[in-house]
Amino acid sequence: MQIKDIGEAGLLQRIFPFCLEGTVGDDGAILQMPPDRSLVVTTDVLVDKVHFSDRTTSPADIGWRAAAANLSDLAAMGATPLGITVGLSLPETTEVAWVEELYGGLRDCLSQYQTGIIGGDLCRSNTITVAITALGAVDPAQAIRRDRAQAGGAIVATGDHGKSRGGLELLLNPDSGKSLSEVDRQTLILAHQRPLPRLDVLPILRELRSPWIAGMDSSDGLLDAISQICRASGVGAIVENLPIAPALSRLRADPQDWVLTGGEDFELVLCLPMDIARILVDRLGEGAAIVGYTTADRSLIWRRADGDIDLERGYRSFQHF
């Protein structure tokens, strides 16, 4: 059954059950704001053949990843999610089941974080496009911005990087992972298909009450995040320690490029005082690490056993155009 067989009204009826009760059906959704909180808003657009492909991603996984990417942006601002809107454009020959699976994936990811779909729009297009806006609430005193890093602070990655890129490789070239165990394969593929936004980090940060903090998520890669924080804050960085997930080092002899620029791991990259960073990494476990520290000059250095590499010259992060 295709969309053209049931029309817009029929499709809406099938989508409503995936949305939070009482929010859809009017010109807009009405949400209560928690008192004394600021609103955080973030938007992401995913396009067929650019951000996802039937070859590597089921509609449920597209939904999950789209929700995860947006929740990750909220986490990066220190915000608790209030809900998302979904603007979906697609050909009228799309299977209705495809749309339902997409919304199922969105809902499944969101419900893990006690939030859901609160509205959206549907329309016809030659290209499937999923435009998501996520809304969150933050105590303005605890919002995390990019431009607040100070020199001499620690740079923390909240978990393993490069695993999503490894999972993508296994999906694109299944032969490349022949020597891997099934557990390793699944670890990497799940990191790509079902990333977990790090909203779990926020309560820990609130407890630690860092005197200053800067951060963003690593959706465009670990290096991109470090570089953006440094540029916005007017500091430099020395990266000394790139922890590598065991499964990843078994897939690729030298996986450090994927760790730096693979992208889509949806971890947080945080910059904060060294003593607090140590407690944070200890509390987080599983791949979380102090990957380097900020410096007063503006260069971005990767300090390896065989010498320093200027990261801004040697690597380029993902560019959308």
Next chain:
Amino acid sequence: MQIKDIGEAGLLQRIFPFCLEGTVGDDGAILQMPPDRSLVVTTDVLVDKVHFSDRTTSPADIGWRAAAANLSDLAAMGATPLGITVGLSLPETTEVAWVEELYGGLRDCLSQYQTGIIGGDLCRSNTITVAITALGAVDPAQAIRRDRAQAGGAIVATGDHGKSRGGLELLLNPDSGKSLSEVDRQTLILAHQRPLPRLDVLPILRELRSPWIAGMDSSDGLLDAISQICRASGVGAIVENLPIAPALSRLRADPQDWVLTGGEDFELVLCLPMDIARILVDRLGEGAAIVGYTTADRSLIWRRADGDIDLERGYRSFQHF
């Protein structure tokens, strides 16, 4: 100069000046909420060749109309705008000037209503798609919903309907308006290219303190709005009076179908007690009218001099698929 000549970073630099200061450049925008207000969220997606066309609409007009459509949804909920996010996908061969004009149109419309662009996303696609989410704030006691109409109330249209459809006709078939004066032509074309969302109605409604109110905007046509309010509220309606803009009646001998189903006039259709409706129409002027009243049965009747027409059988409103 095309997008591929300046890349994503170059394009972002050109777009930032069109955004509200201090909101863009992080993973999300942070907005202060006015105290004791609920958040209203609405999303609209516009697709090239479906919702707009180079033939009838300049990029500045696409931007204006996209902003107007979203502000109209906020007005329909009784909400004051806080800002919009723009998710734009487009081919890398798009002219940079096209993108700047689009953002100029968005900003020009928004600034008329003391609001602006607070964030967004850019990405590559074969099809130009503009996904907008608008945010607003409403006193929860004064939110306007569709499902609150009572029988025996008046149905008010806040201004002329059908003018946008008339303007579109003049753009598609310039010969059709040969007998019109230049003022008439411009009235209709402007109604299509530069619609004005009716946020100006909200302060009047707040003053009138209606004991009950239901409403939505008429983006999909006057008939669609009446029909949706009635269905959501479990009432019927008799439409008796379809005011027709003089310019429209000079373009088309029998323009009532355009008045009912033309769409994209972005007026408000409100249902409220008759005595308050009379004061409201008096205050609004310019095309505002009581177009009919609600009834206890569920039928939708157009009462004409030559007899009743069952509107749900005789007309179909705009369907997106």
